[in-house]
Amino acid sequence: MLGVLLHQQEDDLGALDLLKTAIRINPANPVGYLDIGNVFKSLRNLEMALASYDAAIALRPDYAAAFNNRGNTLLDMRRIEDAIDSYARAIAISPGFLEPRNGLARAWKDLGNLDLALSEYDHIIEIRPDLAQAHYDRANTLQSLGRNDEAITAYDRAISIQPALAEAYNNRGNAFLTLGRIDAAIASYDRAIEYKPDYAEAYNNRGSALLRAGRVTEAIATFQQAIRYRPELADLHVNHGNALHAARRFDDAVAAFDQAIALNPDSAISYAGHGNALIALQQWDAAIISFDYALAIDPGFAEVHAARGNAFMAQKKLDDAISCFRTAIEHKPDFAQAHNNLGNALLERKELDAALASYDHAIALRPDIAEAHANRGNVLLKRKRLQEAVAAYDEAIARKADFAEAYNNRGLAQLERGNIDGAITSYDQALAIRPGYTEVQINRGNAMLECLRLDEAIASYDLAASTPSQYFEEANYNKALVLLLQGNYQDGLPLFEWRWKNKMYSPRVLRFTQPIWFGGEPLQGKAIYLHNEQGLGDLIQFSRYIKLVKGLGATVYLETPPPLLGLLKDLDGVDRFVAAGDPVPDFDFQCSVLTLPLAFGTTVDKVPPPTKLQIDPCTKERWASRLGPSTRKRIGLVWSGSTAHTNDRNRSIPLSQLLPYLPQDHDYICLQKELRDADKDTLQQSAKQIAFFGDEIADFGDTAALCDLMDIIVSVDTSVAHLAATLGKPTWILLPYRPDWRWLLHTADSIWYPTVQLYRQGPERAWPSILSEIHDDLSSLQWTTCQKALGITPYPTFRGNAP
DSSP states (O other): OHHHHHHHTTOHHHHHHHHHHHHHHOTTOHHHHHHHHHHHHHTTOHHHHHHHHHHHHHHOTTOHHHHHHHHHHHHHTTOHHHHHHHHHHHHHHOTTOHHHHHHHHHHHHHTTOHHHHHHHHHHHHHHOTTOHHHHHHHHHHHHHTTOHHHHHHHHHHHHHHOTTOHHHHHHHHHHHHHTTOHHHHHHHHHHHHHHOTTOHHHHHHHHHHHHHTTOHHHHHHHHHHHHHHOTTOHHHHHHHHHHHHHTTOHHHHHHHHHHHHHHOTTOHHHHHHHHHHHHHTTOHHHHHHHHHHHHHHOTTOHHHHHHHHHHHHHTTOHHHHHHHHHHHHHHOTTOHHHHHHHHHHHHHTTOHHHHHHHHHHHHHHOTTOHHHHHHHHHHHHHTTOHHHHHHHHHHHHHHOTTOHHHHHHHHHHHHHHTOHHHHHHHHHHHHHHOTTOHHHHHHHHHHHHHTTOHHHHHHHHHHHHTSOSTTHHHHHHHHHHHHHHTTOHHHHHHHHGGGGGSTTTTHHHHTOOSOBOOSOSOOTTOEEEEEOOSOHHHHHHHGGGHHHHHTTTOEEEEEEOHHHHHHHTTOTTOSEEEETTSOOOOOSEEEETTTHHHHTTOBTTBOOOOOOOOOOHHHHHHHHHHHOOOSSEEEEEEOOOOTTSTTHHHHOOOHHHHGGGOOSSEEEEEOOSOOOHHHHHHHHHOSSOEEOOGGGOOSHHHHHHHHHTOSEEEEESSHHHHHHHHTTOOEEEEEOSSOOGGGOSSOSSOSSOTTEEEEEOOTTOOSHHHHHHHHHHHHHHHHHHHHHHHTOOOOOOOOOOOO
């Protein structure tokens, strides 16, 4: 008896001596062997404990307690099948004995057979319905089975029997949290803490629930309480770090993860959190080191491979990023986010088809990832599959109603499709979610510009420029385009210089260190390098200023694209032509030809006349011979420009749309060097003869000669239109509803070219109405020709233009 008392007082060695003595005195006493087995088990000498219980059973084969304790020992030894057998023997001897049933339930759990474990708890409750622990254990088993609603009912039953059972409140909170009932979970954790104020695990779980609820500040405080009671638990510091990360307190998060690592250097999850916080601090290399430590501990940690890929992505190390994402997918093929991130890297590398496949894979795995749908839309937008892009953004928004980026990008796709009202609505929705979204303000301004709601466009650009951001320069540049379109050159031309901060243009000027000439510095005795920056038409249009520059006493060098060299070789005012890409001579100032209107104080009432271009007589004679004689009007046609032009979708016309509006009895000559595939097919199948010379047109010298042989040039807004107008040929230019700034608004003529007539789309943004005007005006040419042949003076005609 004394030995048992010592064992109860945790003096196991003293108890062992006394119990051995008792057995020597009475070796036939099974209780003595049971007691000494219990002491051996407490001392973790499981083999001796098992031998002692076997001795007790040998003396008393119906000794249920010995079988039960033997089962407990076998369970500790992980001999689970033997433990089950021992528990079953105890139950067979004493069916009302609850301990072996409880042990048997634990054994079934260890084997992963939760249903049989649940059955044992049901037996226990049937015998003792008022046993709170049995209801609690049953609830835990139900929760493990994913039957959370039933588990909550079982926890409630345990609590009704034993109201102070803090663990039941805690685990019930976990069940509520799994079901997404966050408020109920927090309330349950609060009750657990009420009954057990130092319950660190309950504080930890409460913090997790608060974090899920977005109550980040409260979550941080709760994790700090958990740490106060169990500072040695590394996982608490990890969760604290995650909450600090969510609060964007990234330096504090790093410190929290450092603490977790100090407590448990073998925790891959601690290094993972550490790396993620360092990514937030943009310390990419340090983050990768943390991820490498995590992977040294757990090489198959897919999330860490993906996070490591994110760090490489941020550094534009795309090959390394792609390798990381693919490794993450190898370890976890159903890792939807890794497929999405792989798509991002492939998109960045312009592998659009592969990127689209990655996004599709991510969506197939997890249709609820809004970002994957939005990213898929981005690829489709780049592919000009605009209707599909809009649908993809709709899918993203359906899954994330506050997804401002998806609304913005949907607006871009809608605008490119011509759905301007839809685009404006999308931009407004994005701004309602994020009022300071500068990029959207600019895009909204662009949409307003497209529909000529110019005051609203300016208001959007002003809002974008009111806050310092990477879009400040773009906002000012876009505002300049509106002002110039309105004819406000005084305010528009200075703002137009912001284009040099635009990544599309800046490399073309930043390659020089010499100062830009804005018209203020004297040029007498100085050398100035003039260069083009955008299309060939710009150089032709603004070449009119070169003679003025020369008149200020400068030596003028003109950088000239090869297609224009032959045409411009006799241009008045140029001392030396420099072919693009050739060595540049020394100079004092540089200036783009598009800056010259600002330098010379150009206004709509003060525009220099076009320069005089010299056409090579031999070239003109060769083309005249190539065209042959004709008694009919020759009409030069240009219906499309470069597909690379940012507004090509609005300015170019399919040949199939133009053909029906070309009256007979004229000779039509295509002045384009290149045709799109669809136009080639149309031209071959057309009954109307349009002469096309293709590669016979070597450069703009050939184009100029052809233009000079035409009676009228009908052109969309391309460099050929500028060439024809500069040559003084009657040039009819077809303009989209929102024209380029140089054509102003509401006029049928041009301040830049006296021989130009402008045909403007109306608000319907369609070509048929102005193509009908072209048809009528070309037809009137036929009538005028007949009148002249008969000596009849025609009545004057007047034509209007849609505003």
